[in-house]
Each structure stands twice: as C-alpha cells, then as structure tokens.
Amino acid sequence: MSKAETTAAPNFIRNLITDERAQGQTTKVVTRFPPEPNGYLHIGHAKSICLNFGLAEQFGGDCHLRFDDTNPAKEEQEYIDSIQEDVRWLGFQWAGEVRYASNYFDQLYQWALHLIREGKAYVCELTPEQMREYRGTLTEPGRPSPFRDRTPAENLAEFERMRAGEYPDGAKVLRAKIDMAAANINLRDPILYRIRHAHHHQTGDLWCIYPSYDFTHGQSDAIEGVTHSICTLEFEDHRPLYEWFLANLPVPHQPKQTEFARLNLNYTVTSKRKLKLLVDQGIVEGWDDPRMPTIAGLRRRGYTPAALRHFCDLIGVTRSNGVVDINMLYHSIRTDLEENAQRAMCVLNPIKVVITNMDADVATQIKAPVHPARPELGERVLPFSAELYIDAEDFMEDPPKKYFRLAPGQEVRLRNAYVIRCDQVIKDEQGHILELQCSLDKETLGKNPEGRKVKGVIHWVSAAHAVPAEVRLYDNLFTVEAPDADKEVDFLAHLNPDSLVSVQAYCEPSLAQAQPETHYQFERVGYFCADRHLCQEGRLVFNRTVGLKDSWAKIQKKGA
C-alpha cells in the first residue's frame, strides 16, 4: 500500500500541529481515543482512531486509550474488550495502560467541591421537567433555579449527602453556576453530577453519583496531559464549557479541543443506536455480522487493517459534513487484496462440462501460480479431469455478439488449463441443461492456439476433486444511499432482502485447508475471506468481501 503516501488526503489537524511546531508552540503531542464502552466500534471510529493514533505516530507522541465511562447504565465489559481488540487489530498500540475516566472519579469529586467552595456550583432539586422549563428555549433565555443561591456550606452538605447515598436516583443534581441567559445552552448551569445507584463495571458500588461527560472529559484530558483533544463537530458547542472548567479548576495542564467532521458512508448507518437495534432485533447475527459497518464486522467480512487505514487516509479530515461514497471503501480493499490475496478457483453455480477427448496426453495435474504477479508466493496444483464444473454464468446457448465465454461451437480458455470448444448441449426432457460436451485442444496448455484467438477465459474445477464450501455472498445492508435520511420513514424499511445470499459452491482442492481469516481472490469472481469463526477443515465457509469490478455486467446493463 505504498500508494497511501502519495494519495493521502489532507488533514487540517495535522497541518495545525505542523504549524504549531514550526512556531515552537507544541511540545510533545499527546492525543487520546475516548470511546464510551456502550457498543462496538464502527468505521466512523476507525477514522477517529487513525486520526488520534496517527497524529501521535507522525509526531512522535503518545495516544491514550481512555474509556469515557461515566454512565454505568449503558456500559458493559463486553464492549471494553471488543474495543481494545479492534484498536489493536487496526495496528495501533496505546501509550501506557488502558485508562478510564472512572480512574479520576476521586479527583473529579474534589474539583466539584472546589467549585462549590468558590460559589460556582450548587445542588439543585428541580425535577427534570422543571429543569427543562427553567432552561428556556433556543430563542428564550432560561431562569435561575430557586436553589441557585444556596450557600457554599449548604451546598457542601447537600453534595456530601448525595454522595453518601441519602437520596434516590434523580432527586438532586450538582450544577455549575454559569449563566442562565447564555445564548449557548450548554452554559445555562449545566449538570455536573447526577445520582445513579448503579453498579459500575470499574468502580463497583463505590459511587452512587456520577459526573457528566462535560465535567469529566476536559479534566481527564488535563490529568493525562493531553495536548490535542480531538472530537467531532457536535461537541463544538461544548468547547466554551470545556474551557470554563479548565479555567475555573486548578488543573495541571491546559488541553485544547479541536473538532472535525464525523464520517458518513452511503448505503450504511453509523449510529451506535441503530447498529445496536439491528443486533438486538436479530436483523443481523451480531455486532460482528459481516454486513455490519463495525470494525469487527468489516474484519469478518474480509477487510484488512491496511485497507481500513488506507481508506481513512483517502477521505481526509475536515470540518465539512459530507457523505463518503462506499466505492471508496471498496477501492481500498480491492487495492490491498489485488496485491496480497492468494488466487483460487471456485465455482459458485455449477454446470457440468464433460471433456470428450481426454487421453493419456492430457495433463491431470496442472500447476498454477498462487499469485500471477508474484511468483515468489509459489504454486498450487489443480487436478484436471474429464468431468468439470464451470459457472452457469459462463455458458450461454444463444449468446449476444460480444459474449466471449462458452457457447455452442465457441471456444473458451479454461483458466490455467486448456482451450475447449462446446460441441453439444445435453438436456433433460424439461429442457434443463444436464451437461456440456466439449473437446479440448491438447496444444493449448500454457500456450495460445495456432491461427486463432480465444479471448474468453473462464474458471473451473474438477468435479471429482472439488471441495464443497458454503459461500456467503454479502451485499449492502440497505438498498438506498441514505437509509436514515427521511425522518418519517424507519430506516429498517430500506433493508436489503438480499444482503446475504448463501450458496453451496465447489472449490479447487487447495482450499480444503483454508485457515480462518485467509484472504483469497476467487478468480474472475471476487475477494473472499475464510470466516474467522466458522471455517474449518471439513466445513468451509467463505465470506465475500467485495466483488471484482465487472465491466461485462455494465455492458449487459446498457444493452438491457
């Protein structure tokens, strides 16, 4: 993937840091990837991971992995595990131990006390409904809470009782005292702490009050010495608040928040909520279903870390919200696999071919390269015999003009083997084709026939030697470019009923020992990956990662 360097799209944050360094402003670059463990990572997170870890890599700094775990109700250990696995699989290593915002709960609590003592935070007893009322609207200012002017002493006592578990969930909250009339709603006395009598996956039952995202994030960055706190555009409105905490608390360091546009991909959804719904409703087989845009799903589908990283380089990092064409993703994986995937032949929809002129001169063991452009990868052996399977798509009884494949009286090259001619089509009473009787030209193994050109090449497999395999043909999960564009229509209405078509295929024998997660190009068909969970000797399962480009399909489409 040497192309990555020459085609990498711009990244305004990288430019920013380059400028800072040129001016001697930046010391060591420290970034962080801060997922909440409430779901699996998806392709959009891959963009963020590549950005944060990539920046640390490029500038010789550190990138931390920090779980933003301030909401125990939604978080689970399974997600913590999967996230770490995904980051590592992508090829990144975080600096030091895995971190958790919950590691800082003590410090955060102390800082809350600090704000209270300074008269900058208070305990509020408004109900959620009242609080909404008091907050005002987008166009109207809010009103101060009746609890806003409690004394620090009273607030200290109340907050201590909250922490001690004297109140039920939701009874009271700690709020910052900022400005109820602020045009930016985030500044209208935001909530710092809420009561949640919930078991936390890291801190157990130590706490029954949990800090909010806003009160946690920037301070965690400060504690860790993060220099560049990179997040998505929707947090831009939170930046004044992020900075307010840093300015009003005795933090050891001043991180800077920078926002970039999150990734949108057409024909897919990238919202944890929607992905979770697909999983929970059993529409897909789990978070790592090969149709899911999760990192685990893409992996199982046959995407490689290199392809995903290349993709992230390709799309660039900007502040404008766009929708990336899924063809970019396809392009990335094809580029990688074209260079690196082993070649094999596999017949998806068999039709029998009988060679009528087999004799002792015809080779029964044919060697073929594992990769035609990379001889160093070695060879495989293809058994050849009088009974073969070819793909039904590669034969037409009444072909159009430009059809280069097999047809009555027409010649075609069997990939890696001989040129054959179809002499006769044998059918049953109903007219279904039973077999194609063909004769081969013995002089065409490894060389072109004399005096004529055979343009077509088709793949095949020896019937007696073929190994059966389950081949899962995956396609987009949705039939429309923007499944969630219409607020009136449920995105599930756009599910592609053919997103998974499973077929019983016949593979060349070298595939019998296919190891899980091995990538192949089934020649002329597409790229496939041995399923990482299911594929084993005796039960082969291959997932179609992406098809080969198919210009014949285009020609046909135009004709139709």
Added chain:
RNA sequence: UGGGGUAUCGCCAAGUGGUAAGGCAUCGGUUUUUGGUACCGACAUUCCCAGGUUCGAAUCCUGGUACCCCAGCCA
C-alpha cells in the same frame, strides 16, 4: 426566531488575491490465460447566489440562500 458550524466536479478533497491539484465514480482506448490488474486519455471558462473592491477574486467586502449541530439528570 437564539447560538455554533459548513458551502469548490456525481462523491471525497486541495487551493488563503495571480488566472481551478489529487483520489473515487463515470466514459473511451492499449495490454492481458482473471471482461480483473496495469497503463494511456476524457471529465469544473468555473468555485451556493447577487452586488462591490481590484489590472486581476474560489480566495477581500456587503447582502442573501441552503444544509448540519444544540433545548438528555446520553456521550
């Protein structure tokens, strides 16, 4: 209607006053025992719109327009 953003080819995206990079997609062609790959070529007189400044504007000014985000005790 308040605040915060973004607008350059079908999509992503450079460009920061000197006369529109690149990638994806698309369309031609060459090579080819993968209708794949590779290679060659085509593809924005125009930068959301309208005025203005300037010898010169995608870039500066003015006024519009469109789209995205914000009224969780989610992140």
